Amino acid sequence: MVDLSPDRLPVAVIGAGPVGLAAAAHLAERSVPFVVVEAGDAAAAAVRAWSHIQLFSPWEFNTDPAARRLLAAAGWDEPDASALPTGGDLVKQYLQPLAELPTLAPHIRYGAEVTAISRLGIDRLRTAGRESAPFVVRLAAGEELLARAVIDASGTWRQPNHLGANGLPAHGEQEAAAWINHGLPDVFGADRDQHAGRHTVVVGAGHSAANTLLALAELADTAPGTTITWAIRGADPAASFGGGSDDELPARGAIGSGLKMLVDTGRVTLAANFRTYAVRPLGDDPTHDQVELTSRGPDGTEQVLTADRIVAATGFRPDYHIADELRLELDPIMSAPRALAPLIDPNQHSCGTVTPHGYRELAHPEPGYYAVGMKSYGRAPTFLMLTGYEQVRSIAAAFAGDMESARSVELQLPETGVCSVTAGGEALALRLGLTKEQHEQLLHVTAKHLGTSATASDAVLSAATELGIDHTAALQLAAYAAEMFDQPGASGC
Structure with a gap:
């Protein structure tokens, strides 16, 4: 017979990315039993997908304190705190060694995709006995794990936003999928042939779009015929240029400033007020034929762009379908926990002005379930890894019964305005x-x-x-x- 006592069951951590592994490190330090379930075949699968990208935050903002302590005890050679790692550096020098620690490795299961979470013998409607019933975590292979609590660090990487300006897929977007890259294509490596000597339209106004535009401009210097168009919904790209030299994360400010110069000098053509409505392939072969994007404004005015390739740098969104049987309270705008949403609203906050928050702000009416990391931010693009590390520190302290530490949330984030x-x-x-x-x-x-x-x-x-x-x-x-x-x-x- 399985012992269903809460203190005998593990905390289930979904995702072995930076925040999921940090959660495991904090739970391990506090001797709280845990199991990490990761859909990929290795730790940090999402980070590996953008391993070619250099972060704008230095090492000091990308490692978790508990993880550092565990690694240091194993003889880890800590990277220079001021250096800027790539995604590949993050995996090789930090996340992979962390996942391989004897304290964590036996508790991590790879190739274990979570398809649903519920309570043992209880659906979302039933209240009696709910809080004491273990969580049931169902995997794609049909196996079910029992857990005392769930930390959902599954992220948003596999759920990119659509091209359509209204949040829906643009008409024809699915049919044109072979012409579209999502996220951060490797324009100097695996994806070079798709962009070199061709016309790429980058849709989006965030840091992912800026990174891709800067990389394409560098590619254009060595690959004749490479042209770039930047399509944004707004009339003015100024918000994408960020804090420039006033940004406390220099590389973040540099991205925006560099992008401004590329637009000002005509190396990147700006298509403002472009609200993608439809996408139409102009042939059957994405390696040779072009694709057409149509914008339709509120007054019916249309713009048309023809491209060889589209990069949809439109961000990501959380997928909560695995928690359909849980009682969640999500902000109707942000798709973040209701108490957290006003603290991270991108209309009011950058990633450096977020109010410190922990287990209380991340709580739902479902006791013991917490979405953390990128997933906790819903549709907000202002997340820094350091924020996620503090989230899981607070939650782990609460699970360990150390409520004073759980409530004492401190977070020193880099803001705009104080950097040389x-x-x-x-x-x-x-x-x-x-x-x-x-x-x-x-x-x-x-x-x-x-x-x-x-x-x-x-x-x-x-x-x-x-x-x-x-x-x-x-x-x-x-x-x-x-x-x-x-x-x-x-x-x-």
Whole structure:
């Protein structure tokens, strides 16, 4: 007979990504039994899918304290806190070693996709005995696990938003799926042939769109015929340019500043007020034939773009279908826990201005169920890993009965407005593969050319040519700290 006593059953953690593994680390430290179920065949499957992307937050914001303690005890060589990792670095240097620790590894099951969660012998309608009934976690193979509680860190990666401006799939979107990349294509690696020498339309206005646009602009420098259009729903892309040199995460500010320079110099064509309504393949072969995007405004005005490839950088959304038999209270706008939603509303907050929150704000009417990490943020795109780490620290403390620690939620996030221009320029230079010396030389030579150039951009390009520096990289560096030069719109780092 199975012992159904709550203290005998494990906490089920869904997902072995950064936040799921952090939850496991905190539970392990507190000697709370747990099991991690991961749909992929290895830890951090979603991160591996964007392993080519460099994060805009340094290592210090990407590792969890409990995980660091467990790794350090095993002789882990901690990365430089100020360095900017790629997704691949995050997996190789942190997440994979964490998942392989003897404290965690025996409790992680791979290839275990969760298809449903409920209570043992109780559906969503029944209240009597609900709180004491174990959770039932059903896997795709039919097996069911019993758990005292559930931490759902399954993320949103497998649930991208649609191209349609109204949140629905654009007409013809499914039929045109072979022409569409979601998320962050590897334009220098596996996906290069899809974009080199071709016209790509990037739809979206967030950091994913900016990253892809910057990468495509660099590709265009070495692949003639590569052209880029950026389609946004709004009239003004200024919000996508972010805090620039005032951003406490230099690489995040650099992304927006670099994108602004690419638009200003015509390297990226802006299609504003583009509300995708329909997508139509203009042939049967996505390797040769083009695809047509149609925008339809509220007044019926139409715009049409023809492309070889579409990148849908439209974000992701949570999928709560596995919790249909649980009693959840989600904000009707954000699809986040109701108490958390106003704290993360992207209309009011960036990822650096989120109020600290823990088990109380993440709670639902279903006792013992918590969605954490990206999934907890619903439709909000303002999530940082550090936020998820604090979420699971608080929840693990609550499961361990340490309510004082669970309630004491502290979170120091990087905000816009307090970072030095020089540090930001150096961070971006490293991101673009330039040395500190090349960065300093570009500053010096650009200043020399400012007096004889028609525009600051011309001065930057002249300096880049003189130094043999890639033009697109130089423009991104220059845009990041334009205020360092006196004339309006001047560029430099």
